[in-house]
Amino acid sequence: MPRRTDLSDTYCPVGRSAELLGDRAVLLILRDLFFGRRRFEAIAANTGLGPQLVSARLKLLEKEGVVERHAYQDKPPRREYRLTDKGKDLFGVLYAMRGWAERWAYAEGETGGGPAMRYIHRACGTDVGTATVCPGCGAALGYGDLKGEPSPALKAEQAARSG
Amino acid sequence: MPRRTDLSDTYCPVGRSAELLGDRAVLLILRDLFFGRRRFEAIAANTGLGPQLVSARLKLLEKEGVVERHAYQDKPPRREYRLTDKGKDLFGVLYAMRGWAERWAYAEGETGGGPAMRYIHRACGTDVGTATVCPGCGAALGYGDLKGEPSPALKAEQAARSG
DNA sequence: ACTTGTCACTATGATTATCATAGTTACGAT
């Protein structure tokens, strides 16, 4: 593609976010990182993205201060990628995307009755559905407050991808 | 690009959203629609995207049921684009993106003290900052509950683009 | 009547990001 206009200096906050988040691969990698996948190969396998793309996007995310590369072993060099505070704060965006999809992106009965991904408020045990405020106790919900559980169908799909 | 793997049939809700939202142009166009820009040329001018791209993405958004094309005049054919309910429900995603950017994407003092975009809770008049729950009255916040006001710098930038 | 202007696009050609596949480096285990 030709050089697209850079949005990192616009005053519009959505424009600035879009510069990073308006990219399929970035979104998929972030999802996996929030899911607890930290290793290169695990991310590549689960997202279905090629290693070159994963490599390029992880470098970009590191440059943007959203992930940190951490060597957990040196003998054979092994790295893992972790979300920084700036990265963890993107949870709200991913959670909003998930909520929208649960409400609109599935055919009737496609998920087998419930959401594709359930979230439980750790503090009070309530299933929060797609809410941004816990329907049980009224608390605002952020990363760390919630425990995610994939539906059987989603779990099976992920298992198939990593095999 | 070669044909990328289609994610519209994954069980992962973030994957399904990413298929639509993992695209810079889609995000920018949605932002403008939420901002009240309904006309083709206004969107093209403000986003800085070429007419071909705007045309292609509006067609996609219409196909996905996110926007509706509405003829408001026939003599010279004139159309406008409106968000459907499914589209309006994407407000949470854009609002989360805006919140993240306000917190992380600006240099110290770059916006002149306040956020680049202020949001006021219509019901109680409180400036909600980047919260998902009104700090004044505790209500959950959605599209329609908020009144957005761009900062002087952002307003000037938009005026320059449309001129 | 003729030009100018606006809106909503479509057409063209150059550029470059993305994909699939294969290869590389470093090491540990058999």
Next chain:
DNA sequence: ATCGTAACTATGATAATCATAGTGACAAGT
């Protein structure tokens, strides 16, 4: 010495994106 694994890099084909220009339909001004 070969096999396997993790984390990448290299290569070449494909196709999406951009800038620029052009089209069709009409309205208004001169």
